[in-house]
Amino acid sequence: MRCTPHPRHVQASHNSAEAKLTELQYTCFDESFLCPIINGDRTLRCGDACYSTTQYTCSNNSLQQKPQEGSGTTEVCGGQLFFPSKYVCYDGNFLCPIANGVATLRCEDACYDPDVYTCTGGNLALAPRA
Numbered sequence: 672m673r674c675t676p677h678p679r680h681v682q683a684s685h686n687s688a689e690a691k692l693t694e695l696q697y698t699c700f701d702e703s704f705l706c707p708i709i710n711g712d713r714t715l716r717c718g719d720a721c722y723s724t725t726q727y728t729c730s731n732n733s734l735q736q737k738p739q740e741g742s743g744t745t746e747v748c749g750g751q752l753f754f755p756s757k758y759v760c761y762d763g764n765f766l767c768p769i770a771n772g773v774a775t776l777r778c779e780d781a782c783y784d785p786d787v788y789t790c791t792g793g794n795l796a797l798a799p800r801a
Contacts, residue, residue: 705781709770718751720766721782726757734766 697705698713706714706721714721717729727734734751745752749764758766759774767775767782775782778790788795 703780707768707770707775707782707784709768714768719749719764719780720751721768722766723757723768726754 697707698715699705700716704716706716708714709723712723712725714723715729717727717734718732720734722729722734725737727736729735734753736745736752736754744755746755746760747753748758748760748766751766753760753766756769758768760766761777765777767777769775770784773784773786776785776790778788778795779793781795783790783795785798787798789798
């Protein structure tokens with residue numbers, strides 16, 4: 672699936688009923704892999720994960736933690752080290768970030784905010800408003 676013109680991640684357009692990919696929320700890698708922008712921090716792709724450059728580096732599609740004082744313990748997910756306070760591991764090999772205290776969920780090869788989106792059949796859609 673390509674990020675454009677038919678993205679999985681969509682945001683309602685204020686000007687029309689159509690939905691559109693927003694560059695303010697995601698970055699597209701290799702025309703098919705979306706990583707979220709969290710609090711202005713553009714996460715990058717590393718293998719099948721998205722990561723923050725303030726916390727990790729990527730070498731040969733493997734995340735390596737940056738040394739941090741008082742950062743706590745790390746865990747392993749699919750051979751990649753991560754801080755459980757910053758990421759959630761799904762299916763033993765897929766990392767999704769925790770954004771604003773909310774664990775993002777997995778939908779196929781993407782992570783999403785459950786307060787904003789729903790995942791049905793591997794496709795993301797805007798969550799209905801109450």
